[in-house]
Amino acid sequence: MxxxxxxxxxxxxxxxxxxxxxxxxxxxxxxxxxxxxxxxIHHVLVRHEQGATHMADGYARASGRVGxxxxxxxxxxxxxxxxxxxxxxxSSPMVCITGQVGSRAIxxxxxxxxxxxxxxxxxxxxxxLVTRAEDIARTLREAFYIAASGRPGPVxxxxxxxxxxxxxxxxxxxxxxxLPGYRPNLRALPEEFQRALDLINxxxxxxxxxxxxxxxxxxRQQVLxxxxxxxxxxxxxxxxxxxxxxSHPLNLGMMGMHGEAWxxxxxxxxxxxxxxxxxxxxxxxxxxxxxxxxxxKIHFEIDPSExxxxxxxxxxxxxxxxxxxxxxxxxxxxxxxxxxxxHINQMKGDAAVLDIQSLPDTGHLYAAxxxxxIWRYTEGKAVTVTDVGxxxxxxxxxxxxxxxxxxxxxxxxGTMGFxxxxxxxxxxxxxxxxxxxxxxxxxxxxTFAELATIAQENIKLNVAxxxxxxxGMVRQWQEFFYEKRYAATPMLSPDFxxxxxxxxxxxxxxxxxxEVKAAVDEARAHPGTVVIDFRVEQEDSVFPMVPAGADLHxxxxxxxxxxxxxxxxxGADLHxxxxxxxxxxxxxxxxxGADEGDWDLGATT
Amino acid sequence: MAxxxxxxxVEDKPGVLNRVASLFRRRAFNxxxxxxxxxxxxxxxxxxxxxxxxxxxxxxxxxxxxxxxNVLRVDDVTGKPAVVRDLALIKVAVSANNRTExxxxxxxxxxxxxxxxxxxxIIEITxxxxxxxGLVDVLRPFGIIEMVRxxxxxxxRGAVTVSPNPPLVAAAIPQPAQTDMAxxxxxx
Numbered sequence: 001m002x003x004x005x006x007x008x009x010x011x012x013x014x015x016x017x018x019x020x021x022x023x024x025x026x027x028x029x030x031x032x033x034x035x036x037x038x039x040x041i042h043h044v045l046v047r048h049e050q051g052a053t054h055m056a057d058g059y060a061r062a063s064g065r066v067g068x069x070x071x072x073x074x075x076x077x078x079x080x081x082x083x084x085x086x087x088x089x090x091s092s093p094m095v096c097i098t099g100q101v102g103s104r105a106i107x108x109x110x111x112x113x114x115x116x117x118x119x120x121x122x123x124x125x126x127x128x129l130v131t132r133a134e135d136i137a138r139t140l141r142e143a144f145y146i147a148a149s150g151r152p153g154p155v156x157x158x159x160x161x162x163x164x165x166x167x168x169x170x171x172x173x174x175x176x177x178x179l180p181g182y183r184p185n186l187r188a189l190p191e192e193f194q195r196a197l198d199l200i201n202x203x204x205x206x207x208x209x210x211x212x213x214x215x216x217x218x219x220r221q222q223v224l225x226x227x228x229x230x231x232x233x234x235x236x237x238x239x240x241x242x243x244x245x246x247s248h249p250l251n252l253g254m255m256g257m258h259g260e261a262w263x264x265x266x267x268x269x270x271x272x273x274x275x276x277x278x279x280x281x282x283x284x285x286x287x288x289x290x291x292x293x294x295x296x297k298i299h300f301e302i303d304p305s306e307x308x309x310x311x312x313x314x315x316x317x318x319x320x321x322x323x324x325x326x327x328x329x330x331x332x333x334x335x336x337x338x339x340x341x342x343h344i345n346q347m348k349g350d351a352a353v354l355d356i357q358s359l360p361d362t363g364h365l366y367a368a369x370x371x372x373x374i375w376r377y378t379e380g381k382a383v384t385v386t387d388v389g390x391x392x393x394x395x396x397x398x399x400x401x402x403x404x405x406x407x408x409x410x411x412x413x414g415t416m417g418f419x420x421x422x423x424x425x426x427x428x429x430x431x432x433x434x435x436x437x438x439x440x441x442x443x444x445x446x447t448f449a450e451l452a453t454i455a456q457e458n459i460k461l462n463v464a465x466x467x468x469x470x471x472g473m474v475r476q477w478q479e480f481f482y483e484k485r486y487a488a489t490p491m492l493s494p495d496f497x498x499x500x501x502x503x504x505x506x507x508x509x510x511x512x513x514x515e516v517k518a519a520v521d522e523a524r525a526h527p528g529t530v531v532i533d534f535r536v537e538q539e540d541s542v543f544p545m546v547p548a549g550a551d552l553h554x555x556x557x558x559x560x561x562x563x564x565x566x567x568x569x570x571g572a573d574l575h576x577x578x579x580x581x582x583x584x585x586x587x588x589x590x591x592x593g594a595d596e597g598d599w600d601l602g603a604t605t
Numbered sequence: 606m607a608x609x610x611x612x613x614x615v616e617d618k619p620g621v622l623n624r625v626a627s628l629f630r631r632r633a634f635n636x637x638x639x640x641x642x643x644x645x646x647x648x649x650x651x652x653x654x655x656x657x658x659x660x661x662x663x664x665x666x667x668x669x670x671x672x673x674x675n676v677l678r679v680d681d682v683t684g685k686p687a688v689v690r691d692l693a694l695i696k697v698a699v700s701a702n703n704r705t706e707x708x709x710x711x712x713x714x715x716x717x718x719x720x721x722x723x724x725x726x727i728i729e730i731t732x733x734x735x736x737x738x739g740l741v742d743v744l745r746p747f748g749i750i751e752m753v754r755x756x757x758x759x760x761x762r763g764a765v766t767v768s769p770n771p772p773l774v775a776a777a778i779p780q781p782a783q784t785d786m787a788x789x790x791x792x793x
Contacts, residue, residue, distance in 0.1 A: 117620065118623070121620075121623065121624065121627050122627055122631050125674075129619070129620075146674060179674060180616070180677060181615070181616060181673070181674060181675055181677040182674045183671070303672070304668040304671065305665060305668035305669045305671075307668075308664070309665065
């Protein structure tokens with residue numbers, strides 16, 4: 001059938017299963033917007049194109065399907081770059097469609113012309129410039145295929161205005177992808193697994209490092225079967241949270257810069273690290289020269305270029321994680337690692353008493369309390385979408401995720417402003433779920449224009465602003481590493497309650513811990529979006545912390561319990577106790593030394 | 606660090622050279638030379654890429670090249686039986702007194718004189734990098750006015766046919782120390 005390029009765009013999107021698209025119109029994409037009205041796709045008008053990409057990203061992470069965003073040429077497209085880079089770093093499947101000036105105007109610095117394929121080349125999995133209507137169908141089919149297959153990622157399709165306007169024959173079946181050089185379905189040969197099995201079946205202190213790949217390949221069952229049969233404890237990356245239930249007895253929790261001490265120490269003491277769908281990011285390893293020196297390493301990974309990139313491994317196996325584990329499982333023997341598990345539990349017991357949750361309630365409002373209370377009152381069943389910073393780390397520590405895709409967060413790129421738009425996208429993917437946005441006062445102000453999108457679309461979100469009047473994580477680094485010289489981190493914010501009321505939404509403010517439950521309950525009961533301004537302790541810090549580039553076991557730990565007792569007994573302000581340990585006061589080696597027990601930690605000597 | 610020579614087949618599409626060059630730039634791989642041209646197959650171009658890299662980095666480069674959707678095949682021909690050639694055009698300042706001497710030198714290197722004026726000659730030489738460096742060294746005292754080199758092109762020796770787009774390729778897992786590089790079946 002003879003169709004215009006603009007119509008072909010929508011014919012393809014409908015056939016690719018797109019129900020919702022996030023976008024912003026403009027001159028070069030106008031023909032496509034005009035055709036949109038005739039197709040059964042819901043368009044969400046964003047307030048900034050960055051929001052459209054985060055929404056498509058959030059939609060993709062919540063659903064596992066490809067998210068779609070659309071914008072015009074020039075500034076519309078460049079505004080998308082941050083969201084595309086965010087999706088790229090976290091392997092989120094997304095297709096972005098941008099209008100481009102007419103093909104004959106390309107290269108003339110025409111109005112709103114930008115070399116969008118050039119600009120987005122390093123931050124997309126692949127991208128296209130389409131100058132003929134005849135090429136639109138195949139290109140879009142390839143784009144969706146590439147975005148979703150192998151290691152997923154964002155694909156951008158830039159379509160010139162004349163390609164949208166001209167007509168051609170549309171034949172979906174004839175436009176099947178032609179990608180001779182694209183090989184996403186890697187599969188390791190069976191003999192590859194023997195070397196891995198030899199290591200696994202002989203390990204004394206094995207540890208599984210579970211990442212985003214567990215969720216993306218749907219390997220939860222296989223990982224658990226493996227862990228349970230061989231009695232191997234699991235440590236999770238930030239993006240891996242929810243991939244394995246937090247309540248599972250073998251799940252130790254999050255690793256890395258703000259991971260729990262017992263997790264990082266277990267990594268350093270293990271004799272075998274089994275990485276499953278994770279990429280040894282620097283926030284996970286700390287100093288790679290001293291990372292897991294006691295351990296042999298096996299890396300199950302879908303992307304060959306990740307193997308031996310950051311950490312040298314003994315066995316690297318490429319493929320889809322679930323398929324690999326299915327091939328591996330028949331050879332995994334039952335094992336008893338109770339000495340190793342007991343040792344970890346002992347470390348855990350020591351650290352737990354330092355936990356902020358065990359501190360007396362003095363009435364002060366701490367972000368960790370707020371997040372832990374939200375977890376408690378939502379019974380851990382909400383989907384949380386976080387921004388980037390201290391609150392993100394507290395969320396990872398104090399909201400315990402049981403199910404996959406219940407935490408949506410920008411891990412790799414660390415994009416402030418991600419949370420609110422990503423939550424909007426997630427809501428369209430899972431309208432029945434209770435969604436909580438957890439954002440700082442800084443990040444919230446980067447993209448809060450999307451409150452108008454929420455109002456226009458009439459969707460229900462719960463938003464917790466962890467408002468400490470600082471760019472908290474940067475302030476924490478300034479406190480620890482820059483002698484408390486707070487350069488440009490104190491931050492004035494508007495009255496968030498009034499602000500959200502101006503959008504016709506409900507705003508609440510909480511300043512005392514005793515008010516948290518009522519506010520959370522009220523937000524959950526309200527049919528529309530509610531934003532709660534939690535005025536939390538201003539100079540609180542996230543513990544434990546591995547300073548950037550430091551050894552993984554060289555953590556700045558939570559305040560010592562003896563201090564807590566003294567303070568509590570003398571009735572001193574909790575505030576005074578929480579701010580203490582500047583790095584100079586912390587004898588890092590002595591602390592980790594106490595945790596090392598009988599295990600030989602070659603790295604430190 | 607050592608020199609690695611990659612021969613890569615890529616789809617002949619707009620922007621592919623940019624994708625390859627961008628990859629080397631953003632991953633901070635040192636590119637020494639890159640040549641690109643047609644092959645015997647329509648729609649397939651062939652690149653010879655010379656990089657300064659240790660073995661592990663070379664494997665990472667290979668793996669990253671394979672991630673590019675338009676890249677069909679990558680072979681590291683370093684250390685394998687292969688013909689490797691560079692072509693240079695060298696314009697040398699001469700006078701009536703020393704022109705014969707320059708021409709004799711060119712002859713020794715089996716180079717050709719392709720242009721002669723009263724003040725200069727252009728010498729064309731094809732060969733390995735060492736051979737060209739040798740000629741350049743002996744010509745330098747006469748005064749080199751300008752020089753251009755193509756960068757290396759390479760081809761494996763022997764009659765074995767190489768499919769530009771094989772269904773089965775080495776997994777390109779960066780594992781320098783092991784010869785038993787993982788075999789992985791890849792299918793589209």
